[in-house]
Amino acid sequence: MHIDETATYYTATKKYELSFPSLEEVIEADVAIIGGGFSGIHTALELSENGVENIVVLEARYLGFGGSGRNGGQVMAGIGHDLGKLRKDVGDEGVQAIFALSDIGPQIMRDRIAKYNIDADFHSGYGYMAYNGRQAKTLRAWEKEFKSLGSPYEIRYVEGKDVQQLIGTDVYQAGLLHRGGGHVHSLNLLLGEAKAVTEIYGVRIFEHSPVVEVTYGDYVELRTAKGRVRAKRLVWACDGFINRLEPELHRSTINTYAFQLMTEPLSDALIERISPIRGAYSDIRPIINYYRVTAENRVLFGAATSYFDYIPNDLKAWNRQLMLEVFPYLKDVRIDLAWGGPMATSRNLFPQIGNLPGHDNVFFVQGYSGFGVTPSQIICKILAEGILGGSERYKLVSAISRPSIHGKDRSRALLCTLGKIAHQTAGFWQGRR
Numbered sequence: 001m002h003i004d005e006t007a008t009y010y011t012a013t014k015k016y017e018l019s020f021p022s023l024e025e026v027i028e029a030d031v032a033i034i035g036g037g038f039s040g041i042h043t044a045l046e047l048s049e050n051g052v053e054n055i056v057v058l059e060a061r062y063l064g065f066g067g068s069g070r071n072g073g074q075v076m077a078g079i080g081h082d083l084g085k086l087r088k089d090v091g092d093e094g095v096q097a098i099f100a101l102s103d104i105g106p107q108i109m110r111d112r113i114a115k116y117n118i119d120a121d122f123h124s125g126y127g128y129m130a131y132n133g134r135q136a137k138t139l140r141a142w143e144k145e146f147k148s149l150g151s152p153y154e155i156r157y158v159e160g161k162d163v164q165q166l167i168g169t170d171v172y173q174a175g176l177l178h179r180g181g182g183h184v185h186s187l188n189l190l191l192g193e194a195k196a197v198t199e200i201y202g203v204r205i206f207e208h209s210p211v212v213e214v215t216y217g218d219y220v221e222l223r224t225a226k227g228r229v230r231a232k233r234l235v236w237a238c239d240g241f242i243n244r245l246e247p248e249l250h251r252s253t254i255n256t257y258a259f260q261l262m263t264e265p266l267s268d269a270l271i272e273r274i275s276p277i278r279g280a281y282s283d284i285r286p287i288i289n290y291y292r293v294t295a296e297n298r299v300l301f302g303a304a305t306s307y308f309d310y311i312p313n314d315l316k317a318w319n320r321q322l323m324l325e326v327f328p329y330l331k332d333v334r335i336d337l338a339w340g341g342p343m344a345t346s347r348n349l350f351p352q353i354g355n356l357p358g359h360d361n362v363f364f365v366q367g368y369s370g371f372g373v374t375p376s377q378i379i380c381k382i383l384a385e386g387i388l389g390g391s392e393r394y395k396l397v398s399a400i401s402r403p404s405i406h407g408k409d410r411s412r413a414l415l416c417t418l419g420k421i422a423h424q425t426a427g428f429w430q431g432r433r
């Protein structure tokens with residue numbers, strides 16, 4: 001089953017008409033970055049802000065072609081899915097240190113939007129929603145944990161009829177409002193950052209320039225169809241599009257799929273009923289439904305398959321049914337667009353950064369596991385610290401193991417299905433089912 005990865009809400013409503021040439025010459029760079037999504041552009045901006053010059057970004061298609069341009073736009077707290085899985089790598093203190101980073105991503109995003117005057121429709125207000133008593137208990141614990149980080153934003157647990165203060169549905173038993181989170185037009189955020197790095201810092205971006213060969217050494221040689229880059233340092237930032245080009249990175253993630261829809265524009269009254277806070281939401285099940293209202297009064301609703309990994313034949317109908325389970329009164333609303341695409345997932349569901357083994361001048365970032373819009377902000381800041389000479393945060397996060405996913409090329413759908421079943425089962429005991 002083929003899905004169109006290009007016709008999304010974001011491409012239909014982008015505010016920056018940027019285009020960059022393909023590479024057709026031989027150039028040199030201090031840092032070369034492969035990948036023009038959030039990871040590549042965030043890292044280029046972090047390095048530029050810290051004085052690194054002569055940065056080159058190579059994108060195989062166009063900026064935001066991957067997950068950065070077709071996600072839910074959710075601005076959430078946190079980095080990974082279950083930090084307890086990291087305990088064997090970093091210990092109790094390491095887990096606490098990583099949890100302490102949870103609120104940093106949204107603030108980096110806010111600061112960056114303000115600093116570079118990026119038009120990305122950022123809106124505050126996130127609702128974590130609970131279907132039952134077990135999940136409600138989890139939200140009460142999350143309220144205490146989030147507040148322990150000293151957030152300046154309102155964090156409030158609600159239950160029963162008070163849930164209607166957050167969202168216009170009666171399917172949830174409880175909710176947790178976090179004003180530090182919210183939602184953003186992710187493609188406009190990416191393009192606004194790209195505009196800043198090129199116009200202010202002189203970063204060179206090349207689109208439609210897939211790398212076909214990489215040769216390591218004191219200088220890294222990158223070859224495209226019509227050009228070459230000779231760089232002192234290299235950053236792999238391909239996520240779900242590594243395509244076996246670097247086997248060491250290819251081995252530790254597997255692609256699964258997520259799907260979204262966009263409704264027709266709705267009336268102000270209906271939007272107010274759906275979302276009194278004009279916010280973003282997700283339930284807290286191991287595989288979530290997530291949704292938000294947009295600046296154009298549309299509902300953007302997303303999900304992944306819960307147990308069996310497959311691509312639905314009719315994305316509009318499949319996602320629409322999930323939306324109606326939450327908002328049955330939207331049954332007559334037209335669905336204008338539906339889309340989807342791959343996302344790189346790691347076994348521990350935590351992003352991977354570090355040095356490529358045996359190559360001190362080669363770095364990588366990948367494996368956000370469907371949770372990248374906001375965590376990429378802090379993850380790429382930490383990666384940049386590593387590229388610039390290291391930091392305690394870089395040492396901590398890069399120490400997390402990257403177990404191989406054996407058989408991924410032959411049995412991707414089967415392995416993803418088994419992983420989803422295990423993830424769902426564990427979610428029951430974690431108070432998320």
